Amino acid sequence: MADAPIATGSPAVGRPSVLSLPIKEKSALYAAYMPFLANGGIFVPSTKPYKIGDEIYLILTLMDDPTKYPIAGKIAWITPAGANNNKAQGIGVQFSADESGVRIKQRIEELLGAALGSSRATHTL
Numbered sequence: 001m002a003d004a005p006i007a008t009g010s011p012a013v014g015r016p017s018v019l020s021l022p023i024k025e026k027s028a029l030y031a032a033y034m035p036f037l038a039n040g041g042i043f044v045p046s047t048k049p050y051k052i053g054d055e056i057y058l059i060l061t062l063m064d065d066p067t068k069y070p071i072a073g074k075i076a077w078i079t080p081a082g083a084n085n086n087k088a089q090g091i092g093v094q095f096s097a098d099e100s101g102v103r104i105k106q107r108i109e110e111l112l113g114a115a116l117g118s119s120r121a122t123h124t125l
Contacts, residue, residue, distance in 0.1 A: 016055035030115050037094045040105035045090040050075045056093050069104050072096045
């Protein structure tokens with residue numbers, strides 16, 4: 001009897017996955033930002049299997065800002081492969097309520113400015 005394959009891409013118990021997300025354009029930031037989540041959040045394209053509530057550690061870079069923002073968060077949204085309207089497969093990471101989560105939410109909203117009121121489609125809604 002052959003050994004069962006070992007699942008890859010899922011975090012070890014008690015250890016969050018670490019993802020990196022470089023966003024180079026304002027339109028990409030608009031499409032990825034999730035203002036409807038408590039504390040805000042960001043959509044991360046990913047084919048790895050996750051579950052709602054999984055903890056994630058995200059390294060986010062925003063356009064021309066050289067700062068790498070470390071963010072602890074939880075999976076609050078999953079867009080599966082083959083979703084309606086050709087939406088990208090991935091996860092929505094809800095920012096934590098701590099200082100880093102508040103800081104990145106403020107920075108994203110500062111960068112997006114008036115675009116936040118737009119009705120353009122995003123990766124999630």
